[in-house]
Amino acid sequence: xxxxxxxxxxxxxxxxxxxxxxxxxxxxxxxxxxxxxxxxxxxxxxxxxxxxxxxxxxxxxxxxxxxxxxxxxxxxxxxxxxxxxxxxxxxxxxxxxxxxxxxxxxxxxxxxxxxxxxxxxxxxxxxxxxxxxxxxxxxxxxxxx
Amino acid sequence: xxxxxxxxxxxxxxxxxxxxxxxxxxxxxxxxxxxxxxxxxxxxxxxxxxxxxxxxxxxxxxxxxxxxxxxxxxxxxxxxxxxxxxxxxxxxxxxxxxxxxxxxxxxxxxxxxxxxxxxxxxxxxxxxxxxxxxxxxxxxxxxxx
Numbered sequence: 001x002x003x004x005x006x007x008x009x010x011x012x013x014x015x016x017x018x019x020x021x022x023x024x025x026x027x028x029x030x031x032x033x034x035x036x037x038x039x040x041x042x043x044x045x046x047x048x049x050x051x052x053x054x055x056x057x058x059x060x061x062x063x064x065x066x067x068x069x070x071x072x073x074x075x076x077x078x079x080x081x082x083x084x085x086x087x088x089x090x091x092x093x094x095x096x097x098x099x100x101x102x103x104x105x106x107x108x109x110x111x112x113x114x115x116x117x118x119x120x121x122x123x124x125x126x127x128x129x130x131x132x133x134x135x136x137x138x139x140x141x142x143x144x145x
Numbered sequence: 146x147x148x149x150x151x152x153x154x155x156x157x158x159x160x161x162x163x164x165x166x167x168x169x170x171x172x173x174x175x176x177x178x179x180x181x182x183x184x185x186x187x188x189x190x191x192x193x194x195x196x197x198x199x200x201x202x203x204x205x206x207x208x209x210x211x212x213x214x215x216x217x218x219x220x221x222x223x224x225x226x227x228x229x230x231x232x233x234x235x236x237x238x239x240x241x242x243x244x245x246x247x248x249x250x251x252x253x254x255x256x257x258x259x260x261x262x263x264x265x266x267x268x269x270x271x272x273x274x275x276x277x278x279x280x281x282x283x284x285x286x287x288x289x290x
Contacts, residue, residue: 041218042202042206042218043203043206043207050198050199053195057190061187062188072186072228073186074223074224074225075187076219076221076222078219078265080244080265081262081263083244083246084263088217099228101228117225118225120225
């Protein structure tokens, strides 16, 4: 479960949320924003968790613009997979995909967003080495205010 | 642009957001939640717009559970299409897709969610008549607190 995960890939932490780098980087800087408390429905978020999230959206978008020149951002809260289990045990988390109207070369790797201006493509997977992941995390961290 | 649209398909309105029924109903009760003010980035939402949205999430999920027995919900804020234009003119809106672990018959139409437990399927489109749309809107309205 998300709430039990260690700090693997940790980029940033606020009072209520944890930002971790996604396992694949088809959208450079793709992250998960995970609620620290175990809660399974957006409707049950507390006011302070929403306002903390709002601040985080601002911070994270700004950081990704500065770090890699991201053009805009896709935010999704889905939690479908949790419903493959009986009983389902969803945990609130957001998928954050920076989108790019240009190619970016970072840490020797070329990152592209060929479907810019269109829905994200879940079939496109870009795995990167642990070293490149560390560099992406470091670059985002340095650009967080 | 969203902010200039009339109240076609209007289900509900708060101080800052407008809820309209989506043009297709592959996920029964699929809606758009559109910011009334013209603003192109989630990062620029004001605190009162976030807190109003948080209340709306609660209200809308509850209404869809009562109206059609929705099991869980997918929320996305994408705005990709706006970037097909130069210059882009995005307008903050959320896609709200109720998901169902069961078939629902409403107003003589059968609605299915064959991919429940998985990412929503954008290729699956279910158009319904204006009359059925009116009935869906009415049913949701009656279940909003």
